Amino acid sequence: MKSHRFMLSVVLVSLSALAFAQSDPHQASAAPAPPSEAQKSFTTMKSLAGEWEGPVTVPEMPQMSNGKPLHVSMRVTSRGNVLVHELQEAGTPLDATKYDHPVTMLYVDGDQFTLVHYCDAGNRPRMTGKMSPDGKTVEFEFKDISGSMEYHMHHSMFTIIDANHHTEDWTFMMKDKPIHAHFDLHRAN
Numbered sequence: 001m002k003s004h005r006f007m008l009s010v011v012l013v014s015l016s017a018l019a020f021a022q023s024d025p026h027q028a029s030a031a032p033a034p035p036s037e038a039q040k041s042f043t044t045m046k047s048l049a050g051e052w053e054g055p056v057t058v059p060e061m062p063q064m065s066n067g068k069p070l071h072v073s074m075r076v077t078s079r080g081n082v083l084v085h086e087l088q089e090a091g092t093p094l095d096a097t098k099y100d101h102p103v104t105m106l107y108v109d110g111d112q113f114t115l116v117h118y119c120d121a122g123n124r125p126r127m128t129g130k131m132s133p134d135g136k137t138v139e140f141e142f143k144d145i146s147g148s149m150e151y152h153m154h155h156s157m158f159t160i161i162d163a164n165h166h167t168e169d170w171t172f173m174m175k176d177k178p179i180h181a182h183f184d185l186h187r188a189n
Contacts, residue, residue, distance in 0.1 A: 058180065155171035
C-alpha cells in the first residue's frame with residue numbers, strides 16, 4: 001500500500017512539474033506574429049500624436065476658407081490602443097456649447113483599422129482605413145453610421161509629409177452633396 005501511495009505521489013509531482021514547465025513564461029515560445037495591416041496603419045497614425053495647426057480649404061464653400069487656422073490635437077490613450085483626434089478653430093476655448101469641437105477615435109478592431117467620428121451633427125459615422133503602399137497615407141472609407149445620415153462625415157484621408165507636416169482631407173455629406181475640406185497642418189509644439 002505504501003508503495004502505491006509513493007508511486008502516486010511521484011506521478012502527481014511529475015505531472016505538476018510538467019504542467020508548470022508548459023506554463024513557464026521564461027521558456028522559449030513561438031515568435032510573435034508579424035503586425036497586421038491594420039496594426040501597421042495604426043502605428044503610422046500614432047506617429048501624429050501632438051498639437052497641430054494650419055489653414056482649411058473648402059472649395060465648395062469658399063467663405064469657410066477664411067484663413068483662420070484650425071487646431072488639431074491628437075493623443076494616444078487607453079494603454080496605446082486608441083488615438084484621439086480633436087478639432088477646433090484655433091484660439092477658441094473648449095466650449096462645445098458655442099463652438100464646433102468634433103472628436104474622432106481611431107483604433108484596431110480585429111483585422112480592421114477603425115475610425116469613429118463623434119460629429120457635431122449628432123451622429124457617429126464609422127469608417128475603416130487602409131495604408132497606401134508607400135506608407136504615407138491612410139485612407140478611411142465609410143462603413144456605417146449611428147444616427148442620421150442626412151448630414152454626416154463620409155470619408156477621410158491622412159497624408160504624412162514629414163514628422164512636422166501632414167494633411168487631412170475630410171468629406172462631409174450634406175444630404176447628397178459632398179463637401180470637401182483640406183487641412184494643411186504643421187506641428188504646433
